[in-house]
Amino acid sequence: MTRLTFALLSSLIGLLLLTLAQSSALLVTNEAPTPQPIAVDPATLHALHARYKSLTKQLIQLMPGQPYIVVDTARNHLYIKRRDRVMLDALASTGSGTILDKPGEAKGQWIFDTPRGEFIVQSKLINPVWVKPDWAFIEEGLAVPKSQADRIEPGVLGEYALGFGKGYFIHGTLYTRLLGKNVTHGCIRLNDEDLKSVYQLAKVGTPIMIF
């Protein structure tokens, strides 16, 4: 019993010493280093500052000058921003992240993610119709139709749609109670009012940044 207590106490002291040794920056840099005073001649300092200002200006010039769309897929929000100012904050629905096997393909799968990165508005549509892709039929356990006409489903995408490539759209929804959740097959859904604002504010070429 005494030996066990001794062993436990030794281990605890050992761990404590290790923690202290580590935090004394033997191997790991501490989280709040003390700035070291460095003698730098004024000309070097001036040149550095000028370079810093010039680069800052260059970075600002790369920022979108016109309104741009930001989509936060984790929290399901769509923003329209101009510089740092938020012009619109809309509750959205984005990709569910679920997967569906492609029939007849051993390793083929659809992954229902909203794509991340930077895109641009490629098209603006009024009263869009949904041309149902293969996965929509397979998901419902239906046969994929041969005729294009059998794929068309009007009235489910709202009054407007903004395409941003590879079949992805910002569009409306009948399921407004699901806004704020990750439920889509990759498209971005909005309610009618926000969709109208986005349609009015965005142009073909407007950047869409999705993270």
Added chain:
Amino acid sequence: MYLLLAAPIFLLSFIVAGWAAEPDVVPRVDPNDAPALQEAVRLLEEEIKLAARPQTYIVIDLVDRAVLIKGRGAELHRFPIEQWSAAQLAEAQATFRLQKRPPVTRRKIEPAGAEQMPISLDDMPTEFTLLFSPSLTVDVHPSASENFWYWLKFKSRGWWEWLKGWSAILFTGHAPPSQPTIHLTVTSHHAQSLAWTVTEGMPFLLRRTSPSPPS
């Protein structure tokens, strides 16, 4: 008459204020702090290259203790770093590309089956390691108050690395080669948020605290 004169002045003041208000895209740096300026210049040079292309990227700002998600120089989202520590930080001065995003279990839809639950932030890990090319390791974990076992696991790993390092010094006389490593303590929610956001190949930049003095 006064009203007619005042109106244009009032409008002009608004326009001037608009011009003056430059967006806060870069952190403020003390113009007399040469190492901080040098680091800011290095970071800006790297960021301009990234911002020139259509992509999102992440800046781990160890000075202001924040993780920033950015695109075209604009800040899209940020969250705070509670604590951090690092090794071989001096060597970490490139644009780092993420090799692989943290794993997530995706649910499979069965055709005509019951509706499948989507993945959400809650499905993302709260403790994970990000590996980059060129060599950089970022360990992300929640604080001890949030998840004691994760914290203990992380600390144990640190102790083990430390012991290995000292053993090597004792037996061989010199320290083993090590790569830049950063340990970030964030809230569970923010760890999940980071795991959600990152994608394979995503560029990361690092703003360090104590760079070498300008030559």
